[in-house]
Every structure is written in C-alpha cells, then in structure tokens.
Amino acid sequence: MSELERIGISLDKTLLDMFDELIRRQSYQNRSEAIRDLIRERLSTEETSNVNAKAVAGVFLVYDHHAAGLSDKLNAMQHSHLYHVISSIHVHLDHHNCLEIIILKGKVKDIQKLSGAMTSLRGVKLGKVNIMSTGEGI
Numbered sequence: 001m002s003e004l005e006r007i008g009i010s011l012d013k014t015l016l017d018m019f020d021e022l023i024r025r026q027s028y029q030n031r032s033e034a035i036r037d038l039i040r041e042r043l044s045t046e047e048t049s050n051v052n053a054k055a056v057a058g059v060f061l062v063y064d065h066h067a068a069g070l071s072d073k074l075n076a077m078q079h080s081h082l083y084h085v086i087s088s089i090h091v092h093l094d095h096h097n098c099l100e101i102i103i104l105k106g107k108v109k110d111i112q113k114l115s116g117a118m119t120s121l122r123g124v125k126l127g128k129v130n131i132m133s134t135g136e137g138i
C-alpha cells in the first residue's frame with residue numbers, strides 16, 4: 001500500500017445519512033473503509049470494461065443434473081479451458097438441483113465468452129457471472 005493521504009469531502013446531510021445507514025447494515029466499522037471499497041469497486045468496473053484487461057470471475061450456476069447431457073457438457077467445457085478455469089465447486093442442493101461455482105481467470109473477453117457459453121446451456125436454471133479486477137494496482 002502506498003502512503004495515506006487525508007481528504008475532506010462535502011456531502012449533503014441526507015445523502016450522508018443514507019450512506020451511514022447503508023454501511024451500518026453492511027457492518028463497516030468506519031466510513032473510510034467503506035469509501036475505499038466504493039472507489040475500488042468503481043475502478044474494478046472501469047478496468048473490466050476493457051475486454052483485454054486481466055480479470056477473475058465467479059460463474060454461479062443452478063441446474064437440474066437430470067437435464068440431458070448438461071453435466072457432461074459443463075465438464076467438457078471446463079476440461080477444454082484449463083487455462084481459464086482455476087477451480088470449481090459443486091454442491092448438491094437437493095434431489096434434482098445442483099449449484100456449481102466455477103472460478104475463471106483471464107482476459108475479460110475470454111471470461112465473457114466462456115461464462116456466456118455456460119450460463120446459456122439448456123437446463124441451466126439460474127446463471128450469474130461476477131467479473132472483477134484481479135486487484136493488481138488497486
């Protein structure tokens with residue numbers, strides 16, 4: 001971490017009250033950490049808007065493992081993208097449904113392509129992709 005600098009911010013009282021209420025619900029101990037995280041979040045979003053930037057992502061899939069060929073297709077995708085698939089976790093939610101979380105790393109455009117292919121598979125009920133900066137430099 002580089003050296004710390006103190007800054008002052010002028011805010012509308014209502015806006016500050018809303019912010020304080022928000023960060024209280026999120027269990028922040030102080031405003032500084034909440035503001036730092038907001039800035040990092042914004043920088044991460046900006047960084048990952050560049051399709052050539054390096055990023056990491058969590059792909060969350062809820063699917064019925066009885067759906068024809070779906071588990072095999074998901075497995076095959078992961079085996080053929082070893083460079084991008086860092087890890088995965090599979091949870092049997094009930095008799096039918098599974099949660100799979102697949103962690104990807106690589107260029108944003110490669111993550112988007114691979115995660116899109118996963119979430120759009122027939123039989124995937126819910127698919128969410130969370131792409132973020134690798135944290136380098138922020």
Ligand code: NI
Pocket residue numbers: 065090091092093097098099
């Ligand atoms: Ni399962």
